[in-house]
Amino acid sequence: MSSSIVILSKSKHAALTYSPVQDYGFAAGMSAIPLLMPEVERMADCFAIIFPREDTATPHALTGLGGRNIFVDQRGRWTAPRMPLAVANYPFSLAAAPFTHEEERREPVLAVDEDAPHFRKKKGTPLYDGEGGATDFLKDLLRRMGGQYRLYLDSRKALAELQLSGVLRESSVRARVDGRERSVGGLRLADRQRVMALPDATLAGWARNGLLAMLFAHWHSLRHLETLLRDPSCPAAQEPALSTPEQ
Template sequence: MSEIAVSHGVVNGAAQSAPSLPPLYRALEGLTAERHAALRLHDAGYGFAAGASAIPLAAEEFTVAARSLPIVFAATAPHMPVVITGLSAGTNLYVDAGGAWKAGAYVPAYLRRFPFFLLRVAPDSEELALCIDPSAPQVSETTGEPLFAEDGKPAPQLERAFAFTKSVEEAMLRTRTMTLRLAELGLLKSSVVQFEHHGKPLRVDGFFAVDRPALAALAPEQLAELRDRGWLEVIYAHLLSIGGMPELARSIQG
């Protein structure tokens, strides 16, 4: 990825259309001092994710996230991983009525990056623009730290946001490489989790997971590849995390 100056980031000069927006974002504008000099950023909690029952996750987060969040893979290619935060659409059991994240639970980098995002300035370009969702609750013109200094240069807050957003984007690209390889090896398959909840059977499906028999059947050189690329640890964290589904279900009624 090429480095960019955030003050030069423009995405077609306008907000992106709704169909192309990533999850949780309602609009994206390339940040410029001319257009966004008055913007400030403040902590508004995680209420913006209260309706998200699944949140994207990078492979590098698996070992920490697995301690408190079930991790699965999307059913559609390229089968990017997500953490399950609710067992029905529009529910997030990790966000309370005040917008606070569940104490002790891991907060995915995808949420910590919000409301920023990196987009290519054009479909065939390697140049990236730092964008912001101007409708996000964290964005204000009166409260919080300024994004730009008086001379129009990025303020420390914006420099930090760019560095973190870039690191998240790079991690997601590495994750995509991993999921494509896992699929190529035949490891990602449709999966179901079933358990008893309040005396009745509960079934959770619609996702992919690493298939244990397929993993065990890999050739030694393929297992060595997964080990050497750091993916075996990721796979085991994912498999162990699925065991947290019943605990997630118990939180539905407190």
């Protein structure tokens, strides 16, 4: 967690006000952005979906191969037709907090990036009222992000099963760009042959829990690698430099 990202506290942030700002410069260095499992099918419309971390099967939207996010322009504008929730939620996020099995359905802890431009204007929407209670804005935010947190909890078992299945492996992908064939390596992808060789009972379970739909969207999304390979900052035939949000 960045030093400027802290747990939201009514004692510390009683006077904090929020103003919407269309500045996504914070994401300019993120070349892979984590997704909730239910996001994958929509995000696959415009991003290549990969599984970059070896310790988890969390899907990520690949937004660059040269160490930068090609969907954030020099003015900090988001240029892709879709936006992952991890970006749309900024400057708010769900804080990682340990919990026991019995507590895992509790409401999440909200964190804020205190350095975000959204909090720098004198006038804005307050997070707390004069008595220290949450305003309607904050209550609505907590409801929305609480819903996202429950989606995350609901998908953990399925993603853990995917991680343990052995179908995710580091791969190279080739694409034809401007008449030339280019390749990119170091991508952790789902191996289609390994998936289809799984027992019927496993595949049936994956059809019910959404993993199969996610994997088909993942495979279909790889067509977007051509867009990333066209970017001038992309190194030719090298492993991609991935930069993900701090966990």
